[in-house]
Amino acid sequence: MAAYTAVISLLQTLEQLQQRNPKIIHGQTAVTLESLHATAEYFRNFLEQGRKIRRFDPEKIKSLEEKIRVVANDVEDLVELKICRIIKDLSWISGLARIILHRNLMSIVVKIETTKKEVMEIVSDFSTSSTRDADDVDQILELSTSNSMLQNLEDDIVQGLDEDLEIIVKRLIGPPSDLDIVTISGMGGIGKTTLARKAHDHLAIRYHFDIRVWVTISQEFRHRNVLLDALYCISKQTNIVFERDYYKTSVDELADLVQKRLKGRRYLIVIDDIWSKDVWDSIQGIFPDSKCRSRILLTTRETEVAMYANPTSPHEMNLLDLESSWKLLRDKVFGPKHDHPFEVETIGKRIAGKCQGLPLTISVIAGHLTKTAMTLESWKDVAQTLSEIVATHPNKCLGVLGLSYHHLPNQLKPCFLSMGGFPEDFQVDVWRLIQLWIAEGFIRTSGNGKSMEEVAEDYLNDLISRNLVMVWRKRFNGEIKVCGMHDIMREFCLIEAEMTKFMHAVRTYNLHPTVPNKNHRRFSFQTQFSHSVDNCCALLPSVTRSIYLFSLLTVPSVTRYNILGIFPIRDVTFEVFSRFNLLRVLTIFHEKLHSFPLVITELIHLRYLEIRFNDDIPSSISDLQNLQTIIVHAQRDNVITLPWSIWMMKNLRLIHLGGPSYLPRPRRERSILNKHHVTTMSNLKVLSVLCSTSCTNEVFSGIPNLKRLIVHHTTSSSIEGRANRLIDMSNLTKLEALKCVSHAASPLMSIKRFVFPTSLRV
Incomplete structure (x- = not known):
């Protein structure tokens, strides 16, 4: 990400430099800058495919991305420093100035071309190796353990879900008779999987549906795995033997088998943790509509995906209120049937409040409290160091939230990380944030006629749709006025920004x-x-x-x-x-x-x-x-x-x-043609x-x-009486x-x- 941000910034600098300094930038200097621009564009294209290529040799790609980051920063530093000196000393605006600028540029051209050759070698190697069968490539990739980790953490999060559960169950067993899609969306760790699991296992649901199927998609979607999971669930509930030969069967044949075994039955398919519209497009045709009130229950962190699957009545989960947060924390620390010491209730509610209603955070903090002394002083220490405690459990909390960040397209990552530049609970005006993104060089127009402000607004709406940024206030016309970030998401943001050298935040006490x-x-x-x-x-x-x-x-x-x-x-x-x-x-x-x-x-x-x-x-x-x-x-x-x-x-x-x-x-002012403008x-x-x-x-x-x-x-009316x-x-x-x-x-x-x-x- 840091490499991509550096390259985008360099591209913007080179483009603006040539537009605004025609007296300095022409001749051989212009040719050199155009060459640097072309190389930077090549780097951008490479980095945008980085996720695909990283599967080939992740460590080598990571090292190469760092080289790209360094050389892009070096080029930009050199160009801007030289232009700065020329502008400050007007006598430099001469042929001599351009000669000196060109000589300085040539030194960096050699360095950037060397890095480009390394990139080209990697791309060539990858292109050669990518001819292998797609199934073989899938074997290189390990199944993500983050989803099972999240499920384990969420399994016992039940507080505050009763109302959500009632809504979901009614929608699953109610009209219409056609196949209907019910969606659950919300930020990572809010309890989507838990809610879906409780609905899947609900007594009314068990009686209502002939077959219940649970499949987890995850970030690395594999069509074959989804079909095999579905067949396995169907086999268990229909007494049909799950054939071992299924692992050798083609994807099309597996899809045909799933359709045949679901046809004519009233079924519930739970599709947990779906990340993109493309994935939904590729699997929705598998499930037949026999007009017998079958249902698909879909969970996602991406509001846009939920709206795409079914734009009517999406169910968006909200953060817990203070009372529910405290009850969840209390029950997980002391058990639902055990009393808690009266002296810790006030500080306990303060701790619950600092979790800002996110069940996953409450679960992590509760686990920490069970290992500390049940004293007022110990709980006060937890309240003061809550962010630090969460940071010491990266796999339990920050890693889960980080899945949403790592799934972002490159152009959105610097915009997300920039939110860490604001203090905790800072109310960020949208107009301020958009101008900061433009000034930082994160926004480039794509030739579709949109202004930089419009592109930046699209980026912000995308981050909100992915539940990474929260809307705090809206204008009377529905436009977003103030936004912010959940404290725990901000903690991840700051750690990632430091690790990737994007930003250093001095926030110690x-x-x-x-x-x-x-x-x-x-x-x-x-x-x-x-x-x-x-x-x-x-x-x-x-x-x-x-x-x-x-x-x-x-x-x-x-x-x-x-x-x-x-x-x-x-x-x-x-x-x-x-x-x-x-x-x-x-x-x-x-x-x-x-x-x-x-x-x-x-x-x-x-x-x-x-x-x-x-x-x-x-x-x-x-x-x-x-x-x-x-x-x-x-x-x-x-x-x-x-x-x-x-x-x-x-x-x-x-x-x-x-x-x-x-x-x-x-x-x-009078122009050359003696006209005023x-x-x-x-x-x-x-x-x-x-x-x-x-x-x-x-x-x-x-x-x-x-x-x-x-x-x-x-x-x-002191100014010319014009008031x-x-x-x-x-x-x-x-x-x-x-x-x-x-x-x-x-x-x-x-x-x-x-x-x-x-x-x-x-």
Whole structure:
């Protein structure tokens, strides 16, 4: 996964570099960059087939993926560092600059071509060996033990399933007479298999169906194994001898046998743990419909698969509430017929609550509690270290949850792992998350006409459908507003991110942050203690791409004086950031500054900036020509004045300001043909919060592709007396969402003051 992320980032960097720097990138340099781009595309194709090829020689492929990761990072570092130096020193924009850049590129071309040859050798060997019979290849693969492990852990999870069981049993024995598919979906460890097993063994079900068949699909689907499992179950219940020759029978003949033995009988087929729509397509035709109320009960972690099998009335399992969680924990520790010590009930409910309703986690923690002293202090220790306890049982819990992650397509894995960059229980706004994914380089358009934001939304919906990301809040129109991650899923996320060198999260409770691995590119500080910005960032390599600062910070400052030489003013400095020439993402969540740190404007590769301060944005912000997102958390009653130079920032996609902002109108510039044109921010999609006094035709003509806008009603008429004028938005033909806010003491704007575009959606 880390290799794939590095290659996708490199591809995006090369593509944007050639588009935005035509003065530097042409001639032989352009040819070299195109060659690097072609090699990176070759790596991407190879890695997308990695799951298939890894069966051939997993250790060799793993080693090769690490080489790809390293060389992709090295190429990207070199290209961006050289471009950074050229842009900072304008005198370099000459033939000499291109010659030096080309020579530096040639050194890395040799390294990347060497790695490519190794990949080609592997592909060639695999192609030769793959001519063997498909059944022989199946023998190389071991059956996954994770599913039996999950079943063993879930077998005794019964608390809180009574209502679900009643619903499922009614659907299985009720109408219609046609063959019907009943689906159960939910995240790993929530009890889907247990619920299906209880339904399968229910007394009413036993009397109702002539034959009950249980087959487990698992991630590595094998058609033959499913048919053999079905025949074995049928043979046991019909007194038909299970023939040993079945193992030599063809798949088509086995399918025909299953059909014949089910035809005319009322049967229940439980298909446990199905992962894809393709698998369902390949097996659903096996089961005949004799119009005798037969049923198929299907369990899956993928909501999309459940909806595909039967879009009507899917049964989605929910996490347990606190009372059911505590009862499950209590019964597993003390037994359903044994009393518990009264003194541990309060802390026990706290432990149950921290499991966030996931039965599998409760089961693991209960097993740990049975091995500890039944004292209040011991239980308090468990409550404080619950995540660490879960992490010490990887096969029991994290391994089960990890199955969903390992089944993800490559393009979704970095998006999932990035969620670990946020602290525990952090409410992640969808608009923020999407822009972070774009800035990090995880999103590439596929030529289908969709914007990067639309592709990112598809990725998020996919992760939610797979029950890896949770929806916490929705908008009035049903769109997802806030999302997050279950704490235990987040624990897996952080461990995987560290292991794959995707991200290093400093989340210990020590006073001193840990030293990260130099191979990491992303860092998140999530401790509860105050740390010096200098101390945090001094640990990081200069090639760092992303810094998330959630910890409380102590920031170095310098003293200056006003024009009279008196009244000392303390200015915050972030000079430590000047060493991160390749930084793309900088988020500073806790520290509120008095003024904008000018050193940040030297980070020319910055794409995403989130900061807190109470002052105007400096004109030098326009030096950040690659900036896509700027988020400023300011006091709501402070009006922030944006500089005119912001109109020169062509790559801005989102501007989000905590308080109302005044945006000056764009200037008219004279072109070579002596024609005037208005400077525009054509990529800007989201703008909040804009003063109503800035809502002019000139401003709106400069942001023609805006999709979301928040307007702040300004009662003051000090700006050219325009506070009560008509606001004409008809030029915003792409605008879909509009929100109007005002100061608590101010009346809301009348709807009569607006001319709305027809593109607004309800």
